[in-house]
Amino acid sequence: MTVPLQRVGCLELILDTPRGRGVFSTRKIEAGTVVDTAPVIILNKEQFDNYIRHSLLQHYTYNWPMGHGTTRKYTIHQAIALGLGSMFNHSSWRQNVGWKRDLGKEVIVYTALRDIAEGEELLISYGSHLTFEDVEAARLEEGEEDVTDVLARIDI
Numbered sequence: 001m002t003v004p005l006q007r008v009g010c011l012e013l014i015l016d017t018p019r020g021r022g023v024f025s026t027r028k029i030e031a032g033t034v035v036d037t038a039p040v041i042i043l044n045k046e047q048f049d050n051y052i053r054h055s056l057l058q059h060y061t062y063n064w065p066m067g068h069g070t071t072r073k074y075t076i077h078q079a080i081a082l083g084l085g086s087m088f089n090h091s092s093w094r095q096n097v098g099w100k101r102d103l104g105k106e107v108i109v110y111t112a113l114r115d116i117a118e119g120e121e122l123l124i125s126y127g128s129h130l131t132f133e134d135v136e137a138a139r140l141e142e143g144e145e146d147v148t149d150v151l152a153r154i155d156i
């Protein structure tokens with residue numbers, strides 16, 4: 001099996017952002033563009049529970065469902081995304097990149113959810129169970145407008 005490694009050539013890593021290192025674009029990326037394809041290392045439960053969860057690497061794991069033969073049952077394992085897959089930061093409200101697991105090919109494919117401007121950070125959603133203090137939450141406390149509030153007002 002061959003796995004095409006689609007990615008754009010206009011990404012750079014900035015080291016000193018409020019979220020730590022982050023991935024930024026040096027030019028406009030159109031909505032729907034595959035920005036990166038990251039191979040993963042799938043960990044078994046023993047490896048994760050005994051080693052990885054006690055290390056820095058626990059902050060770099062994705063849930064990875066593993067099927068049981070031909071049944072519809074599966075167990076959630078953890079997987080580490082290689083390359084840029086481990087460098088995308090989280091945003092609860094401003095994510096501009098979606099990600100999808102390809103379980104058969106053991107890769108995660110990252111796609112622009114909307115047009116991304118030159119100089120903009122590429123942000124994904126980690127979901128709602130964060131293991132760190134979200135910089136966006138801190139900014140909201142400082143009075144920045146919550147865009148979910150704006151959306152609620154528009155609905156009314």
Ligand SMILES: C[S@@+](CC[C@H](N)C(=O)[O-])C[C@H]1O[C@@H](n2cnc3c(N)ncnc32)[C@H](O)[C@@H]1O
Nearest residue numbers: 019020021059086087088089090132133134135
């Ligand atoms: C998968 S890594 C992303 C790359 C990371 N910034 C780095 O320098 O290695 C996840 C870590 O990035 C940081 N991070 C990502 N999104 C963040 C956010 N919205 N607010 C604060 N820290 C964030 C947290 O330290 C988190 O554990």
